[in-house]
Amino acid sequence: xxxxxxxxxxxxxxxxxxxxxxxxxxxxxxxxxxxxxxxxxxxxxxxxxxxxxxxxxxxxxxxxxxxxxxxxxxxxxxxxxxxxxxxxxxxxxxxxxxxxxxxxxxxxxxxxxxxxxxxxxxxxxxxxxxxxxxxxxxxxxxxxxxxxxxxxxxxxxxxxxxxxxxxxxxxxxxxxxxxxxxxxxxxxxxxxxxxxxxxxxxxxxxxxxxxxxxxxxxxxxxxxxxxxxxxxxxxxxxxxxxxxxxxxxxxxxxxxxxxxxxxxxxxxxxxxxxxxxxxxxxxxxxxxxxxxxxxxxxxxxxxxxxxxxxxxxxxxxxxxxxxxxxxxxxxxxxxxxxxxxxxxxxxxxxxxxxxxxxxxxxxxxxxxxxxxxxxxxxxxxxxxxxxxxxxxxxxxxxxxxxxxxxxxxxxxxxxx
Amino acid sequence: xxxxxxxxxxxxxxxxxxxxxxxxxxxxxxxxxxxxxxxxxxxxxxxxxxxxxxxxxxxxxxxxxxxxxxxxxxxxxxxxxxxxxxxxxxxxxxxxxxxxxxxxxxxxxxxxxxxxxxxxxxxxxxxxxxxxxxxxxxxxxxxxxxxxxxxxxxxxxxxxxxxxxxxxxxxxxxxxxxxxxxxxxxxxxxxxxxxxxxxxxxxxxxxxxxxxxxxxxxxxxxxxxxxxxxxxxxxxxxxxxxxxxxxxxxxxxxxxxxxxxxxxxxxxxxxxxxxxxxxxxxxxxxxxxxxxxxxxxxxxxxxxxxxxxxxxxxxxxxxxxxxxxxxxxxxxxxxxxxxxxxxxxxxxxxxxxxxxxxxxxxxxxxxxxxxxxxxxxxxxxxxxxxxxxxxxxxxxxxxxxxxxxxxxxxxxxxxx
Numbered sequence: 001x002x003x004x005x006x007x008x009x010x011x012x013x014x015x016x017x018x019x020x021x022x023x024x025x026x027x028x029x030x031x032x033x034x035x036x037x038x039x040x041x042x043x044x045x046x047x048x049x050x051x052x053x054x055x056x057x058x059x060x061x062x063x064x065x066x067x068x069x070x071x072x073x074x075x076x077x078x079x080x081x082x083x084x085x086x087x088x089x090x091x092x093x094x095x096x097x098x099x100x101x102x103x104x105x106x107x108x109x110x111x112x113x114x115x116x117x118x119x120x121x122x123x124x125x126x127x128x129x130x131x132x133x134x135x136x137x138x139x140x141x142x143x144x145x146x147x148x149x150x151x152x153x154x155x156x157x158x159x160x161x162x163x164x165x166x167x168x169x170x171x172x173x174x175x176x177x178x179x180x181x182x183x184x185x186x187x188x189x190x191x192x193x194x195x196x197x198x199x200x201x202x203x204x205x206x207x208x209x210x211x212x213x214x215x216x217x218x219x220x221x222x223x224x225x226x227x228x229x230x231x232x233x234x235x236x237x238x239x240x241x242x243x244x245x246x247x248x249x250x251x252x253x254x255x256x257x258x259x260x261x262x263x264x265x266x267x268x269x270x271x272x273x274x275x276x277x278x279x280x281x282x283x284x285x286x287x288x289x290x291x292x293x294x295x296x297x298x299x300x301x302x303x304x305x306x307x308x309x310x311x312x313x314x315x316x317x318x319x320x321x322x323x324x325x326x327x328x329x330x331x332x333x334x335x336x337x338x339x340x341x342x343x344x345x346x347x348x349x350x351x352x353x354x355x356x357x358x359x360x361x362x363x364x365x366x367x368x369x370x371x372x373x374x375x376x377x378x379x380x381x382x383x384x385x386x387x388x389x390x391x392x393x394x395x396x397x398x399x400x401x402x403x404x405x406x407x408x409x410x411x412x413x414x415x416x
Numbered sequence: 417x418x419x420x421x422x423x424x425x426x427x428x429x430x431x432x433x434x435x436x437x438x439x440x441x442x443x444x445x446x447x448x449x450x451x452x453x454x455x456x457x458x459x460x461x462x463x464x465x466x467x468x469x470x471x472x473x474x475x476x477x478x479x480x481x482x483x484x485x486x487x488x489x490x491x492x493x494x495x496x497x498x499x500x501x502x503x504x505x506x507x508x509x510x511x512x513x514x515x516x517x518x519x520x521x522x523x524x525x526x527x528x529x530x531x532x533x534x535x536x537x538x539x540x541x542x543x544x545x546x547x548x549x550x551x552x553x554x555x556x557x558x559x560x561x562x563x564x565x566x567x568x569x570x571x572x573x574x575x576x577x578x579x580x581x582x583x584x585x586x587x588x589x590x591x592x593x594x595x596x597x598x599x600x601x602x603x604x605x606x607x608x609x610x611x612x613x614x615x616x617x618x619x620x621x622x623x624x625x626x627x628x629x630x631x632x633x634x635x636x637x638x639x640x641x642x643x644x645x646x647x648x649x650x651x652x653x654x655x656x657x658x659x660x661x662x663x664x665x666x667x668x669x670x671x672x673x674x675x676x677x678x679x680x681x682x683x684x685x686x687x688x689x690x691x692x693x694x695x696x697x698x699x700x701x702x703x704x705x706x707x708x709x710x711x712x713x714x715x716x717x718x719x720x721x722x723x724x725x726x727x728x729x730x731x732x733x734x735x736x737x738x739x740x741x742x743x744x745x746x747x748x749x750x751x752x753x754x755x756x757x758x759x760x761x762x763x764x765x766x767x768x769x770x771x772x773x774x775x776x777x778x779x780x781x782x783x784x785x786x787x788x789x790x791x792x793x794x795x796x797x798x799x800x801x802x803x804x805x806x807x808x809x810x811x812x813x814x815x816x817x818x819x820x821x822x823x824x825x826x827x828x829x830x831x832x
Contacts, residue, residue: 013452015443016626016635016670019435022457027431036429037464039457041438048453055471071605072625111605133605152627154803189487189527209488210432211568219432254432274718280704281697284718288696291772291805299724302690302700302716304709308758312715312728342724356707387570389707 003029003036003168004060006052008067008077009151010043021066021156028160032169033176033223044074046083053084057144062168064160067151069134071113078121078137081148085139087122095120099133124148127163131155136163176223177230179238183248184215184257184402191216195244204230205237213387213394214257215250250405257401258286264408265296265346272404273342274300275313275334277325278352278368279397286397298342303334313337326351326363331380335371346407347373350400354392366392370400372407379407419445419452419584420476422468424483424493425567426459437482437572444576448585449592449639460490462499469500473560478584480576483567485550487529494537494553497564501555503538511536515549540564543579547571552579592639593646595654599664600631600673600818607632611660620646621653629803629810630673631666666821673817674702680824681712681762688820689758690716691729691750693741694768694784695813702813714758719750729753742767742779747796751787762823763789766816770808782808786816788823795823 005025011017022039029036040056042048049068056063068077082089096118103110117134120126127136127147132155139146147164149156183191188211198207204224210217220237224230242249251260265272274283274297284300287293303309306325310317315333323329331351339347352368359365366385372378381403385395421441427433438455445452456472458464465484472479484493498505512534519526533550536542543552543563548571555562563580565572599607604627614623620640626633636653640646658665667676681688690699690713700716703709719725722741726733731749739745747767755763768784775781782801788794797819801811 010451010624011626011635012439013442013455014446014635015439015441016624016633017628018439019455023428023431023434025431026429030430035426035459037459038468039429039435039455041455041457043451043453052454070625070627072608074624108603108606111609113608114605154807187524189530190524192488192529193527208426208432208490209486210427212433217432219430276697280709280713281692281700281716281718284697285701288718288720289806289809293696294720297696298721299728300697300716300718300720302697302704302718304704304716305714305758308715312757341728342721390705391570393705 001034001062001168002060003034003062003064004038004040004056005036006049006056006063006065007039007041007151008044008049008065010074012041012067013043021151021153024153024157025064025160028165029168030178032165033178034168044068044076046076046080049077049080050084053081053146057141057146061144063144063146064164065146065148066156069117069136069148069150070152071111071117071133077148078119081137081139081146082121085121085123085141087124089119089121091115092118092120092126095126095135098128102133127159129155129159130162131158174223175225175227175230176221177227177234178219178221179234179252180254181218181220181238181241181245181249182215182251182254182257182260183218183245184250184398186216186245186248188216191245191248195241201237201240202233205233207237207241213391214398217254250402256286257398257405258283259290261401261405261408262287262290262293262296264405266292268408270296270345271298271342272296272346272348273298273338273344275338275347275349276300276302277304277309277334277350278354279350279393279400280304282393282397283348283350283400286401298344301338301341309334313341324363326353326367326369328369328380328382331369331371332373332378335373335380336378339373345374346404347371348400348404350396352392352396354389354396356389368392368396368399370396370403372403374407374411379403417450417478417584417588418476419450419478419480420454420456420472421452422465422472422479422481423455423457423567424460424465424481426490428457428483429459437567437569440569440573441480441576444581445584446594448581449588449594450584460484460492462492462496465493465496466500469497469562473557473562477560479560479562480580481562481564482572485533485552485564485566486568487527487533487549493564494535497553497555497562498537501537501539501557503540505535505537507531508534508536508542511542511551518549543575545571545575546578547574590639591641591643591646592637593643593650594635594637595650595668596670597634597636597654597657597661597665598631598667598670598673598676599634599661600666600814602632602661602664604632607661607664611657617653617656618649621649623653623657629807630814633670666818672702673814673821674699675706677817677821677824678703678706678709678712680821682708684824684828686712686761687714687758688712688762688764689714689754689760691754691763691765692716692718693720693725693750693766694770695766695809695816696720698809698813699764699766699816702817714760717754717757725750729757740779742769742783742785744785744796744798747785747787748789748794751789751796752794755789761790762820763787764816764820766812768808768812770805770812772805784808784812784815786812786819788819790823790827795819
């Protein structure tokens, strides 16, 4: 089955909005062994949208079109699709009533422009929108299914999950399986060489390297006659890979390092406290993005000023004076201090220079000290990275979380 | 000039990576009045990449191709382009030496697979890569320029900025100008109606509505004979819009609310302290993403536990007991407490229920109280949102920052 996504909107072409809709759809389809083959993005222009639709109709079995169903003058999708298929639109009273109800529930008056959203192209099946005012539509033309959906992510996702994905998944042929090995702390090319000859693997198995600032993820996938057959092939490839790179793997599913560490803490009933300087709250933000994180995250201190390091975390003023706020002893005192303050099982800290300013010859931009403390020990690691401010913040946070992971593994006797 | 981006990589189609390269390129080109007309994304498959290239060559004047120049087996871009143009590749000793030097500087051995990256297609101009090992290439065919660049964002961006954008910008005809009005706290359709008849505007001016969880941005742009003419047209459209929606505008350029608020604080020499519960560090993370934020951001407390609210922020235990941690009095006490603790000019707080669990009938998921305190007063606003955990965290953080903005405006006598 050939699937094409058409994403519509000037905002996508001029970089005001990143096309997260296409990546979300791709990820959802992959879970059940479907892959998107083309993503075409065009602006809010009749001619280009018509062209993209004609191309898609000539090569795809399923077209997933998102965007341009809103209430304003630049929302042209419905009109363009209707014109291409030679149909007219007419007002649907039931949909109009639903839209009105939506506004009533929120206690705000319906804008008159929203009425346009209740007009339905002839012959289209309506896809209900339970998150917003614009309904979607399904057209069937010459064996091709064209799903027209809103571009607002929340609305599109609900529509996909309730009404589109179940239809696309049910008629899959053959078996499929996929597994993710997430690594951190090793560059892509070194990982590739450490793994060695991929030619030794089952040819039905595909391995993809997915590098990012947070680490390299390995995606292992296979198509086979049955799901079980595919699962066995993926599983033995994973065994083969695990023997070569085990110590770098922090998770065997596609989750963040924060999530992996959060799970260990939760399983062990441990409480964590975090003292962040250069990461400025990013570690806490990542950890508290996890539902139920209050079970393991006790508190965070963003000790941006020296005063906050000294008063709140009990870092000796003399230590800051002698070694500077960005130093091994201060990182250690911060981790110990926040653990004590919160009466937590573990403390984690960061102090470094994210840039662009603030670097010196002896402590350049990109230098970070990450600290760890528990009841029995404390540890600090020095790292150096060479990214911009946000990239450095991400690397610093990742280094701290990786230190926590390795310490948690050591302390459970699993080895590091 | 018709510009097409071709993004290559299975990871883009299956949602492992979001196509931020295309949006970055779009935004950079727009700054000088160029717009991308098509973005086509295909996987690491010869046939599909060849097809995308053929289509682009038939309709575009400039093709910007990113991805698939890495060292691993699924990097096929160079081979496919060379085959399509009927040329061979040969090893370039100078490039090989640069790659080797790069590894030497980082103190790690060069993996043998990196050698492949020193092979150059016949007739291509080499685009140097100062951020990584894979050089890019420029081909000229039948009046079309094809720029082939790495997919690693840092490498692509440097190559674009040094070698590609200056070429694309210099031969622009006519004038262009663009301006952004960023609003928050008003839904798109209400904003649209408040603005009224867009037909009254200069027809050379385009207005785009860009909604997100953080607010609606209005992009005003115009092409004209000269840059100055375009600027005047955009400027009078902005005046017209400002008269209708001024109180909702937090910035007249494309920056985040955190950045807008950070600038005011910095200008006034004010220090801010933040006490976050439900936002879990996101406000602090956004504020500390701003270079130089240590000038105004004193500290943050992520008071996830009740103990941390009571001990650190001095929220009376009786208040938490009587009204619950998610309540108006606790939000107020948190803002006052963190301000006092940090001896800051202003304190900001959040307490709410981000979900998915933790909601009750009287305090459902999505409820938030945001608090503000300065030397003279304190204020709390109650809001209710209906997003998922991350969406709620974002809305909550935005609501707190907007309260801070309005208070800062009030206190300067600018009006709210």
